[in-house]
Amino acid sequence: MSDILLKPGAVPLADWRAIYQGAAPSLDPASAPVIAASAAAVERIIAQHKPVYGLNTGFGKLASVKIGDEDLATLQRNIVLSHAAGTGAPSPTPVVRLMMALKLASLAQGASGVRPETVEMLEAMLLAGLTPVVPSQGSVGASGDLAPLAHMAAAMIGVGQIEVAGQVLSAEGALARAGLAPLTLGPKEGLALLNGTQFSTANALAGLFETETIFRSALVTGALATEAAKGSDTPFDPRIHALRRQPGQIETADALRRLMTGSAIRASHLVDDARVQDPYCLRCQPQVMGAVLDLLRQAATTLEIEANGVSDNPLIFPDTDEALSGGNFHAEPVAFAADMIALAICEIGSITERRIAMLVDPALSGLPAFLTPQPGLNSGFMIPQVTAAALVSENKQRATPASVDSLPTSANQEDHVSMAAHGARRLLDMAANANAIVGIELLAAAQGCDFHAPLRSSGPLEAARALLRAQVPMLDHDRHFHPDMEAANALVRSGALVTAAAIALPGLA
Incomplete structure (x- = not known):
């Protein structure tokens, strides 16, 4: 059951406080059309076969490397696994859940190019009380909170660990117990999940x-x-x-x-x-x-x-079917x-x-x-x-x-x-x-x-x-x-x- 209805772009501070204190958030269904439109735009951009950062290129200093269509899914999985390089003590569960809710509200604004099923996965984990184990150290606060968010994304694809009711399980086992299948990432999705300020903002x-x-x-x-x-x-x-x-x-x-x-x-x-x-x-x-x-x-x-x-x-x-790179x-x-x-x-x-x-x-x-x-x-x-x-x-x-x-x-x-x-x-x-x-x-x-x-x-x-x-x-x-x-x-x-x-x-x- 959801306690807080997230209206992307218009969530009051009191609702973020309630989520930090344990309330379960769910997404306003009105956001569904913009999520779907954003995912469709990514498909059209990919079909143009022009190099677009993060969709069909490498990342960071490797942005000039063009990736073929047959490797796009591998590209997104690889960025998650390679960037899940955090260290230190696990972040507190309330902070991680707040981070997940912040990411959910961000993705649902239709500017990130993720598919509806990816957003639904994040929402389902929150409602089921599945909290990825996220090491607390490893982000410099740009290009986003890469390592912490990568650990969150890794759990979504069945890699790493998830905490459920105080018990730490393998991510794959915890998802299965909740009746969820590990996510297969589409173009842009790995990057969208691990790029952003949600870890810093949650803390x-x-x-x-x-x-x-x-x-x-x-x-x-x-x-x-x-x-x-x-x-x-x-x-x-x-x-x-x-x-x-x-x-x-x-x-x-x-x-x-x-x-x-x-x-x-x-x-x-x-x-x-x-x-x-x-x-x-x-x-x-x-x-x-x-x-x-x-x-x-x-x-x-x-x-x-x-x-x-x-x-x-x-x-x-x-x-306009554009993917604009900024900061x-x-x-x-x-x-x-x-x-x-x-x-x-x-x-x-x-x-x-x-x-x-x-x-x-x-x-x-x-x-x-x-x-x-x-x-x-x-x-x-x-x-x-x-x-x-x-x-x-x-x-x-x-x-x-x-x-x-x-x-x-x-x-x-x-x-x-x-x-x-x-x-x-x-x-x-x-x-x-x-x-x-x-x-x-x-x-x-x-x-x-x-x-x-x-x-x-x-x-x-x-x-x-x-x-x-x-x-x-x-x-x-x-x-x-x-x-x-x-x-x-x-x-x-x-x-x-x-x-x-x-x-x-x-x-x-």
Whole structure:
């Protein structure tokens, strides 16, 4: 059964997110005529016996080699097998399925010259839960994500491996179990399947979706940390942000203000607090997190456009029976978007770690040292802050832009490449690091608020704290810390923390 109906060229970001989260996509039947027209155009072009790149010639530097009609099927099979040269750990199943859906929507726009049965095969594999095993390394982001997509195409012709319900089978065996026969590729089809930016785009979208959840959770934990430090909500006054005019900043300040509204902790120090200004990690949350939000939205716009585009080569135009060679496979837009997301992830973790460091320092927070009732006998949150610092440093190193690099390939025919694939692939690991940092802040901020009892925070923040406390009690004495961190990480990763706060928080939409 299909959960998402793909309308090629017009798929909203929310549908791509749903597919990443497990929804099954199927193709809008209205795309059938344009698919058939494109395949018919390829047949007519082949019949002209003129050299056309990828249809009856070699590939890359071998484009000048003419291939006879009797070898056209072998040509397409050979390109798949020779290009399935990836290495490294298998890509996550949700990412591969998203990549397959992106390729499906691209092929269905009638510019790739593939036959209806080829599109139907890809759709059938998605609906049957057949996920090719795709090594995660080997693409430079032009001429398309050749190696990863070749592993996908190889599975379609019965070569390689396919994962089904957590079990890895031979591709041929998995297809047979699902009642599918390996595909025999027609002219242009191997090239159409493995040329394009779908691997890079899928990884970038996955990173974007995970980061949106972390961003929202960090607003909750940031507000809770402000409460734990008895910080001021004055920096969130809308008049301040209206003068700056940055939209993300305005929305973020509004969210933080609403998260803290009604707090008895805040009310308790409105009159007698001698501090004039809070540290930047509290006071500048709207400016930093607002800039993060704007950056994520810019990346989302680029990726939504890319997801709905056609990025293989050459492109088929049935109205004139032309196959035009260009460079839509160059993933520079995706590389830039991935670099922006990496910067955003890095900054979420960076400012979050500074709040954790502030909370464990009694000179800054006014709380017991390392947030433990008996410092000295107990180390409390000493080492979780060190862990957060380690993760921040790791993300800083990974945030170095990938898009500024290029290394010529294919005997200098492909002399400028985007490096989008690994620029996007790093994002899930970076997001996992940021998720853990925000989870540590959740623990530390809740612990800090515990010291203010019987005063309570706002309704939304107390609901978030109660969610944590249902799984993790206050740290009164040192105990095995790792399980507490894992529980907090899960609340951040799942979005449960945001749900518990029950306040609409800004995001991509």
